Amino acid sequence: MSREPGVIIAGAAETNALGKLPDYSTLQLHIEAAVNAVADAGLSMRDIDGIATVNAPGPVQVAHALGITPAYMDGTAVGGTSFLLHVRHAAAAIRAGYASTVLITHGESGRSRVGASPFPRGASSMPGQFEAPYGTAGPTSAFTIPVLRYMKEYGLTHEQLAYVAVAQRKWAARNPRAMFRDLITVDDVLASRVVAWPFHLLECCLVTDGGGALVVTSAERAADFRKPAVHVLGTGESMDAPVISQMADFTESKAFRLAGQAAFAEAGITTTDVKHLMVYDAFAHVPIYGLEALGFTAKGEAGAFIADGNTEPGGRLPLNTNGGGLSYTHTGMYGMFAIQEGVRQVRGEAAAQVPDVDISVVVGNGGMFATSGVLVLGRQAH
């Protein structure tokens, strides 16, 4: 059931550069992305009356730095998918009349850590009491834990898991902005350093600096902007567990499934309508969980689906066409970059453009399978 009035993404841009940017503070990355996105829409900061971003620096700091006094603020911070939720919440705010033009920003000095907050994990927090004592060292050693259970239940092979990185590198090779562009083989992946067995280095995302921003407004203004409007046809959000050990089922993402169902229902689409897909890929298993949770393959079949070439250039379901977090960029909260590529594909301006993308779906992950937002983006209104 589509909601009226419709909402569009009118402006979308990333920071000028991505990668290792030690000369940019976290706030600078937000500001550059915001300026670029507002210019992309052909607007000025005076047109912005709503702001959304995560802490830190958070919506107050970002709006103030840009000289905006918003009538609507969203500081939803549920991990790397937050920006997809910001789009969803902005759509609701615009429909409710709380704001007309919402700016969503992301900037993260994920690699250089300039002006970045330390990762807080007090010894009395839930992860501090029940996970950190066992030697978890960030997402590489925790987000990865479910996959052995999945492999046992569904027969996913190490080679199939490695092939996720191989397939995405084929897209990255076509994208001049991708950090890693040299083609790789399954043998290369399996020969790379073990980070957290069964994961090798090339099955883990990059750690980079960068940012991106979006301008969201009413579809009634769709003809007013420099570039083709990207319609937000459906949105969903959901969650699973705050810590990986409590994930409801290690072989499927409940959050992806529920957020996807909500977004598809609102957009009135099925998987066969989807011409282009982004699934947040912090690690090689996450796209496998995404494909299955949203029903693109039956459970247990996504590894073979990718290994058979279906998601790479020339395949029937182009997936993570910027190269993904594995090869393009990953600042820590990657969701903004997944949205950016969905927007570029619908507009027809992507580096590795897929022909005739009238529907793109973006699946976000927050934390370690903890939260998800899903967006259905389209070239046409309903």
Add this chain to the structure above:
Amino acid sequence: MSTPGQPARQTPAKPVPEPTPDTQPFWDGCAAGELRIQRCRACGKPYFYPRPVCPECGSTDVEWFTASGRATLYSYVINHRPARGFEDDGPYAIAVVELAEGPRMMTNLVGVPNTPEDLILDMELQVTFERRGAISLPVFAPAGAGQ
């Protein structure tokens, strides 16, 4: 190896959990050599991590009980990039086990080489406790390993 005249390299301490009022009975149980978790008196659901409400039915009529300490190996990774304090351990498994009573928890595996060949999913495990600062930390060993 320490060089004469220079202090030996200090390995930083491993993280020590800091109990909160809602988790204190769990840590008290560990100190007594028992794995105490909670159960709902209204619907019977056992659950972990500690909290004062049943995640199944929402009842606040919940109680602590001593679990069997038996578990099976649900999933794991073998971490090669050690957390602070684990630098001298070599690659170590970070595991999630499923207690015989149903709930799952993260843990380390002791009394068994932490290799893919030795850590077989669904293998039977038994809780044991490891001293960590002022805390006893539950870890798991293969069942029948003669704890």
